[in-house]
Amino acid sequence: MSAPTPFTARVRRAVRDGHLHEAIGRATGQLEARRGAAFASLEQAELVRDRARHARLHALGRLDAMLETFERRLTENGVRVHWARDADEACRIVARLARERGLRRAVKAKSMLSEEIRLNPALEAAGVQVVETDLGEYVVQLADDRPSHIILPILHLTKEDVGRVMERRLAVPFTPRPAELCRVARERLRGDFLAADLGISGANFGVAETGTICLVSNEGNIRMGTTLPRVHVALLGIEKLVPTLADLDAMLKVLARSATGQKITVYTSLIHGPRRTPDEIAPEEVHVVLLDHGRAATLAGEEAEILACIRCGACLNACPVFRAIGGHAYGTVYPGPLGSVLTPALRGLPEWRELPEASSLCGACREVCPVRIDLPRMLLGLRARGVARHGAPLRLRLAMRAFALLATRPRWLRLARRIGGALARRFARDGWLRRAPGLLAGWTAHRDLPAPARRSFDDWWEERRRGRA
């Protein structure tokens, strides 16, 4: 019996963590309920979803032209556009920018992309202090932890946990009250916002026709970070485009509803460029870094559709596997059904093939996805590619070979059934087995295994047929 993989070990630990279960179950349950209510109140909800899906697929289907149009508009609007093929290139661009302009204090809005490319360590190495300003990410940074959900980064922490982190790292008296904790964060981060010379953000969408960088938030940290510092840098995956402002409207209708159950987030910022006059309160420079980092490769294949994802997190909240293990167990930037497809697609299947296997294919993710991404299809496709290109354990290969052999030869199957059934019934008690060998051991670890029926349906049918003849 081989040792469990790191992923399996993390899963095993997570399913036994009752504390984690309670936190995740409560949060995802609430979010899923709010999502449902928000869509129930949306006029023409299904058509809006169709339009949102179409907007994303349409942009992906013409992504080269979209990117060129987007770049043209951005440049006309006074934005400096950079292109980065991979994480290193992106980090170098931002670090160089900071160095050339003497920027030393950065405030950062939540950006999954920046975590993909590990921007923070690269900036710190370049002498830039980086402060996370999204409350959840702020706590994660203070606690030296990792986010466990793409919308609620500290889903796995209780109020007491957060209180202890702040007490330890900010030298404030302990309090578990969220209102108090937020007040502390507001006061501390305000100083950082006012002193920062560099604001870093991701982007929720890019609008090709107008060169718009669209950012949504509830806290106000994105507005602060894209208004006060001298320089604003926005990181954008090349897949994040929609063609027009009308398309953006459709996206905004479904994003907040899917993520938090709100009709729209408190702040939606449509950023077009630096200050228009010297006395406007706005950054002097706005830069956009367009990042590939595996997206073009993903676009080329069977998982192209995953690039339509708008990062709402609804699939995480609906997924019974995510609910059982939480975000950390996946070991990726993107957990849940989204991550189980996106991670192997972006980063390579050999290293990440366990993720698509950790799914019962229940389809809840596809059902709640605002743009109707067919996640189960891609999970199956990744499994098939994994087996075809990277093999499978010998035991499983032999079992599948035997299965194919027997299931195409009814008489052999009948014989195998009789033998296997007789064997099983010999060891069974009341028709059930408590322990099964080999590949079936996983079953009996958690449940009893029934022995095959003495008389199969085929036997019964044959007897009946003969009886009537």
Place this chain on the structure above:
Amino acid sequence: MAGGPSASPPQRVQLFRTCLVNDFLPEAGIAAVGLLERAGCEVEVPRGQTCCGQPAWNAGFREEARAVARHALAGLARTEGPVVIPSGSCADMLVHQTAELFRGDAEWSATARAVAARCVELTAFLAGRVASPPSGTAKPAASRVKTAYHPSCHLLRGLGVREEPLRLLAAVPSLEQVPLAAPEECCGFGGAFSVGQPDLSGAMLERKCAAIEASGADVVASCDAGCVLHLAGGLRRRGSRVRVVHVAQLLDGGAA
């Protein structure tokens, strides 16, 4: 069930009994035959049935899945009439998944499409044929069997069969429907997932068993033999007295 002998000739249907029903839950298949015949159908069981190939397909073994699916499709293609399947996941496999399985193979894609158009899950098929339940004949609550329905995932989301099983169960006077908490959550069977990912499958099973025990149900019914065996095995391991059956068995008047 209502419906006496009909004036028109009986409709011929093919029963694709599924491997799990054949080997582990023949009572469900027997009940299905009874239900179909009482609904005015002449049931045929094409010979040489084995499996639809889903276990290999779900595990990523495309070649093996194709081989088994070809065998199933060839057997069904030789027949006529609706193909009735007492399993949501097998029905979904033959209705939707074979298109993906045979992508790039024009000949087998066409065969798959033709068979897919004839395939229908058992309760979806029956729901169109059952007369509306007579009113006021429900037995007193105390003598009715408390029944919870577990909607299997491929049936619910793959095939969109939501109300039909509930409607059919509601028409059985000896049953009292009780709701399950978070009913649409996957039970954790997922085919080979139950063996390949035991920790996850076990965690999901535990949640579902807890919900079942909390519901006060005496019996849990599902349209999928896989879910039935998985839940039965789990509840038994927990020492529970709740019985798990296939919906066909309940509709046929058995197990009540």
Place this chain on the structure above:
Amino acid sequence: MGAREPDAVDGAARAGILGRVRAALRTARLPDEPEPPPTESSLERASPQEWRARFVAELRAIGVTVHEEGSAGAVRTRVGALLAGRSVLAWPARALPYELGAALASHPPLDGSAGRAGQAACEIGLTGVDAAIAETGTLALVSSRDHPRTASLLPPVHVAVVASGQIVPTLARGFERLGPAIPRASAVNLITGPSRTADIELELTLGVHGPRELVVVVGP
């Protein structure tokens, strides 16, 4: 890498990425689906009075205090009362509706020309809007020298004055109405309620980095 000019590297990256995207599109598995029909909004077919009523209802539903005033004078009185005795950060007089600038002449507020620290210390921010969206209770503010972003962001309370004629039924109509002003501006901010978070155990807290209180005065 370090020896080459940044722009040359950037040029190579640009060409590389676009080339890979073009190549990818030849084999991309993207569903080929027909364009769905456009959505329609029943609110768009309603009257301006209904838009206004909906706007007010949506604002109240998300915890915004709303004052509806029937005349310019009443608006000035209301705003005067809201600001009385507090330090104010405001749009410059020429940018405020209902001649509010004149009403504030006796207690001139700070505007965007003041230092950052001074602005951050103000207790109330006063702005107009560029459009108001009825469907969601959203305020659209186009950033400019005369519409400083900080007025609706830094102070803990934000008072926004909306003229009825600025209310449109949907965001789509709002985009149309603002038109070319959108990309011309450095930014357009859509504000829907006070700043909030539920990051800690999904418990709602108002006033994280933006204002914790939003007051909207709707004039004739």
